[in-house]
Amino acid sequence: MNLKEYKTKKMNDPELAKAYEEIQPEMNVIRAIIDARISQNITQKELAERTGIAQTEISKLENGTRNPSIKLLQRLAEGMDMVLNISFTPKASVRK
16 A cells, blocks of 8 residues: 555545644645745755854654644745745635
């Protein structure tokens, strides 16, 4: 059984499915931070140097133990020479 099959099987549990859905906003932010940093081909240390945010704090953001403020997200975006975009998307268009 591969990971996708395992996830599909586990998502049949209503409690797990609900908990998974509840954490998706945080997971989306984490994935966006990591993907943006990797797309710029920079390390956490380099991003820390560019933003003045401690590398340990960037690590906490990326592993989900710290929730970022909008201001902190903006600093990260600027450090990666990117624009921060936040959007609200109808649920029907993101459900699978």
